[in-house]
Amino acid sequence: MPHTPKPDEDALDAVAPPHPVFHVEQALLGAFLLEPQRLNEVTGVGPDAFSTAAHAALFAAISSLPAPDPAEHATHPQWLDTVLATAREQAPGLTAAYLHSLIQVCPWPPHAPAYARMIEAEHCRRRLAAAAQRLVQSAHDTSLPLRVASTFDETDALGGVLDDIATRFPPHAGSLPRTPTPPQATTHDQDALDEERLLLATATAHPSSIEQMRWLTPGDFTHPLHAGLWQCLTTLIRRDTPVDPVTVLWEAQHRGLLGAGAQPRELLELLAGPVGSPEHWGERVLQRSVLAGAHHLGRRIEAFTHDPANTPYQLVVGSRRALADLTAVWTRWQHATTEPAPTTRPARTRTATSTAAPRAGPPPTTALPAARTPR
Structure with missing residues (x-):
């Protein structure tokens, strides 16, 4: 039969602890309340290390008050009253009954350093x-x-x-x-697909830029077909083969991309209509990656x-x-x-917060601000 707390029962003691560390915190606080000198044996934890506000307030109060004489503390518990009054300033719901329950649940006060290490880990x-x-x-x-x-x-x-x-x-x-790795989130972003298509079209029209874009890899693309077409372009450049929509189509056929649902006419249309520069769209693709x-x-x-x-x-x-x-x-x-490195000065790297001009974007209909320097 489930336990039903009485109306006057301490609410803190009645709530089921959500995690095992709650019990560890009770044991450590009970050790300090029973033998305050144990605080000197503990390092690595502060009030913020505790999982509840009440426990954090108790630890802060114990840490801020001078420890009583062990012999006097064993016979006169006035120090406990001072701890409770100090902790209540941050946790008004604390009661004397809860402090006594902490003392009772502590298995062995000399194990306080071990308890503290567990709390530090959590x-x-x-x-x-x-x-x-x-x-x-x-x-x-x-x-x-x-x-x-x-x-x-x-x-x-x-x-x-x-x-x-x-x-x-x-x-x-x-x-x-041994925790299983969560699956990579699948991106269904039309803007990302459009930018990848524009990159492929502009790179096909300006293949000389591809050699300078080794920082972009097929894994940066959100669509498998686009990743495969980028591989086609880089392969043609590496072979020193002419690059245009037809040669890319031929390489795509050898890589099995046409069998993945892309028709030749659709692929040729995808590679047509370059806008802006390959570097601009490449940076956009890499930023998403x-x-x-x-x-x-x-x-x-x-x-x-x-x-x-x-x-x-x-x-x-x-x-x-x-x-x-x-x-x-x-x-x-x-x-x-x-x-790019100036001819007379060392290379200057644009940091994440720099205001250096980015790559050229689309033409004036959708252009970036005029301050950006086109290629």
Whole structure:
């Protein structure tokens, strides 16, 4: 028969703890309340490491008050009254009964350092999950004026969290997480498809630009046919073969692209009508790939943190492995957005927050601001 709390029963004690760490926090706080001198044995946790506001307020109160004499504390519990009064300033719902229940549930006060280490580990998990969520939000937020720059910043912040966790819990070999990787999000964006088509058309019309666009790979495209056509173009350039819609069509036939639903006439029409420059559309395609990669990275790390079986060591190793995949895309983005080197000065790299002029866009009907320098 389920337990029904009495009207005067402490609500904090009646609520079922959502996670095992709740019990660990109770044990640690009970150890401090029973033997306050144990606080000197504990490092690595602060009020923000606790999962509830009530526990955070109790820890803050215990940490801020001088520990009583052990012999006096054993016979006169006035210190507990002071802790309760101080903690109630932040958590008014705390009661003396709850403090006594914490003392009762503590199995062994000398184990306080072990309890603190468990709480520290769970706090690291929550911090990493929050950093991953911010990265996903940044990659999706179309209202950001500098979306890629903001995503860069969130990636750096996530890396900083990982570094801090690795300092606290140094990873060891053979500790990859076993959490399944979430599937890559499927993009059905008409703007992305249009930009990829314009890139293919302009690159076919201006094949000399393709050699300078090694920073773009087939994996950056959202449509398999477009990725295959980009491979056709780069292959023709590598062979020093003439490039035009007909030669691309012939190469596409050899790669089996026509059997995937694309008809010859449709493919020729796709490659016609160049607008702007290949570099402009290539950067647009790569930018979407960067943001999609950041979104997938955030979801992978979120999946790691949501799996309670993963230890802090596994979180560090798995997240760093995932971060390395995105770093490769960041590197290509930096190559794509690097200004040409002046003849008399060293090369100047356009950073994520730079205001340097981007590539030329479409003609005046849909043109970018005049300040942008056309090729």
